[in-house]
Amino acid sequence: GQSLEQPSEVTAVEGAIVQINCTYQTSGFYGLSWYQQHDGGAPTFLSYNGLDGLEETGRFSSFLSRSDSYGYLLLQELQMKDSASYFCAVRELNQAGTALIFGKGTTLSVSS
Amino acid sequence: ETGVTQSPTHLIKTRGQQVTLRCSSQSGHNTVSWYQQALGQGPQFIFQYYREEENGRGNFPPRFSGLQFPNYSSELNVNALELDDSALYLCASSLQGNYGYTFGSGTRLTVV
Secondary structure, X not given: OOEEEOOOEEEEEOOOOEEEEEEEEOOOEEEEEEEEEOOOOOXXXXXXXXXXXXXXXXXXXXXXXXXXXXXXXEEXXXXXXXXXXXXXXEEEEEOOEEEEEEOOOEEEEEEO | OXXXXXXXXXXXXXXXXXXXXXXXXXXXXXXXXXXXXXXOOOOEEEEEEEOOEEEEEXXXXXXXXXXXXXXXXXXXXXXXXXXXXXXXXXXXXXXXOOOOOXXXXXXXXXXX
């Protein structure tokens, strides 16, 4: 079956760097995405890795190693507004078609 | 460009009833997917539609059904509501082949 593991909580201070890891087990892997969700809000797309390596978008970077079934999201120069839940999600191709499978999420708390 | 809009924002239903949730996709997006998010959990994939055909389904019973219309708007129907169906229901749209999904703010369904 499918499973994604990520830490449930991470805390950090403003200006720091934090890394949120994600390991996955799935068939028909097609890519790893990251989403941010503030309390009561819609998930918003942050990044996507279809191939191994690092993708950088401003203060956020994401990494994928397909051989290790592992990825991470790196957040630099943390700001208070970065306090939110972060989800890794595997894009999967299976018999029924395509699906986006989410992890349970990591709650990031940024303090001053 | 408009984003993804969902209606209603909140809904209370009685166990055994039926409910229809609606979603308008972001302009230009031809793929829509639906998710169920329980409190403190990640979104769970229900199903996905592309060009009015279901092309992906998660582990949800047949009483969860959907439609996509020619204008790419969509409906999620749930029959014989159960207490455990209480959750935030999220709709997301994308362009087929594009990896970023745009989510709506969801419909909060409470079954009593």
